[in-house]
């Protein structure tokens with residue numbers, strides 16, 4: 001079902017935590033007293049980074065003390081932001097061991113272990129009881145999800161009745177056939193994009209209701225273009241998402257932007273809720 005090994009090798013091939021620590025040292029940033037905002041340039045690993053997490057959070061009905069799930073949490077930046085902003089508890093799960101390792105070390109540096117717990121695992125098979133969470137989100141993960149009925153079914157199972165589910169993704173555009181490499185795939189392998197209409201239908205088939213789909217392409221495009229411009233001038237900061245995208249980072253960003261412009265992808269943000 002999931003080619004976990006190749007997905008993990010794609011996302012986290014090396015010492016992710018070490019490269020973040022090296023970048024902080026280059027910036028003369030002491031680890032003692034590190035704040036959530038200091039890590040934001042690198043630990044929100046999706047198009048537009050931190051501002052996109054804030055905009056998603058603005059749409060989520062999270063209350064203090066609730067338990068929220070982040071599926072494919074990456075380095076845990078969004079999980080720590082949600083925990084801090086809403087005074088909630090966040091469980092994160094991710095298929096890439098190097099990200100889980102880095103996520104937990106970063107959570108430790110920020111002394112947030114009481115609020116944020118991150119484990120290694122696959123969103124197709126969640127190790128949590130039924131009706132356990134007050135809400136769940138998955139940002140830029142589903143591009144690698146081979147079996148969406150199973151993945152959405154698992155999210156549905158672990159949510160309490162009426163709880164929200166949100167996702168952001170690069171959906172498939174009308175022209176299809178995305179150019180590669182892109183941030184989520186070097187050559188099209190382990191890439192399973194579907195159109196926004198298909199995502200809506202899959203969520204509804206899983207039982208979700210009140211599905212609101214918002215196109216995010218123009219905003220993503222502006223974000224990619226700003227990063228590409230900085231990279232071309234050799235002006236990327238020491239700490240940034242390029243650290244996580246390897247030697248082909250610039251090519252991946254250029255293709256991600258062109259895919260949107262050419263209608264090959266159609267990025268969306270989706271919010272819905274479990275039948276209550």
Ligand SMILES: C[S@@+](CC[C@H](N)C(=O)[O-])C[C@H]1O[C@@H](n2cnc3c(N)ncnc32)[C@H](O)[C@@H]1O
Nearest residue numbers: 044045046072073074094095096122123139140
């Ligand atoms: C673009 S990163 C996004 C990370 C995080 N959601 C964020 O926005 O900062 C995609 C993440 O999805 C994870 N992933 C992909 N397929 C997964 C699966 N089936 N189960 C859990 N995590 C998965 C990858 O390991 C990677 O960390």
